[in-house]
Amino acid sequence: MGETARWSYAETRTRTRDLARGLHRLGVRRGDMVALIMNNRPEWLLIDFAVTMLGATLVPLSTWSRPRELEYMLTHCAASTLLTIPRFGSQDYLAALGELGGPGGSRLPHLRRIVVAGDTSAGGETRSDLVTLESLPDLGRDVSDDELAAA
Numbered sequence: 001m002g003e004t005a006r007w008s009y010a011e012t013r014t015r016t017r018d019l020a021r022g023l024h025r026l027g028v029r030r031g032d033m034v035a036l037i038m039n040n041r042p043e044w045l046l047i048d049f050a051v052t053m054l055g056a057t058l059v060p061l062s063t064w065s066r067p068r069e070l071e072y073m074l075t076h077c078a079a080s081t082l083l084t085i086p087r088f089g090s091q092d093y094l095a096a097l098g099e100l101g102g103p104g105g106s107r108l109p110h111l112r113r114i115v116v117a118g119d120t121s122a123g124g125e126t127r128s129d130l131v132t133l134e135s136l137p138d139l140g141r142d143v144s145d146d147e148l149a150a151a
Contacts, residue, residue, distance in 0.1 A: 005042040012046070019050035021143035022136025024151055026113050028081050030055030033110075035079035037061045037070075039088050043117055043133065047083055054151045056081075063088045067096040071107055074100075078110040083133065086118050094120070094130075102129060 007015065028034060034051045036058055038044050051058045059077045061070065063085075070093075074082065084093045094116070103111045117133040131139070 007042070012049075015137075016046050016049040016053060017148065018137035018140065019046055019133075020053040020151070021140025021148055022138075023050055023056075023081070023115075023140070024054055024143050024148065025140040026081070026115070026131065026136075028054050028056050030151065032056040032081065033059050033077045033079045034081045034083065035059045035061055035074055035077060037063060037065070037082070037084040037088075037093055038117065039063055039085065041117075047133075053148070063091065065091075067099050070096055071100050074108055074111055080110055080112045081115065082111060082113070083115045083117065086116055086120070 023034075028051070032054075034056050036044070036047060038047070038060075048058050059073075059079060061073050065073065082097075084097075086092070086094050097108075097114060100107045102108070103113055105111075113131065114129070115131045115133050115136065120130040120132060
């Protein structure tokens with residue numbers, strides 16, 4: 001998925017369903033809070049549609065948030081999933097999340113998974129605890145239409 005895109009309604013629906021299938025396979029369920037840290041890009045809308053399709057709630061967070069603010073917002077909204085870009089401007093979200101202990105840590109007790117749109121390395125080191133946004137369609141390939149509709 002690139003920075004600029006032109007999709008038909010059918011393509012948008014297909015991409016949204018593919019993301020929803022991948023998120024479902026990761027464990028996103030109805031009623032979950034899904035946080036999003038992302039600048040303006042087409043994927044933002046696809047993620048919103050996919051999260052809504054699963055009956056979860058999207059919680060957009062400011063791209064200007066510092067680690068302490070991220071900790072507060074992720075804990076306060078009880079986000080089980082975070083979709084993020086690796087960095088934006090001077091903000092390095094992967095490093096900040098590492099400082100906070102990552103998914104399931106004592107500082108982010110509700111967070112179970114992080115999905116990254118782009119490079120999953122932090123400080124030159126690739127993080128194996130992260131899922132890439134680009135891998136979600138393959139991850140959810142075996143989620144049936146019936147399973148998606150039931151979600």
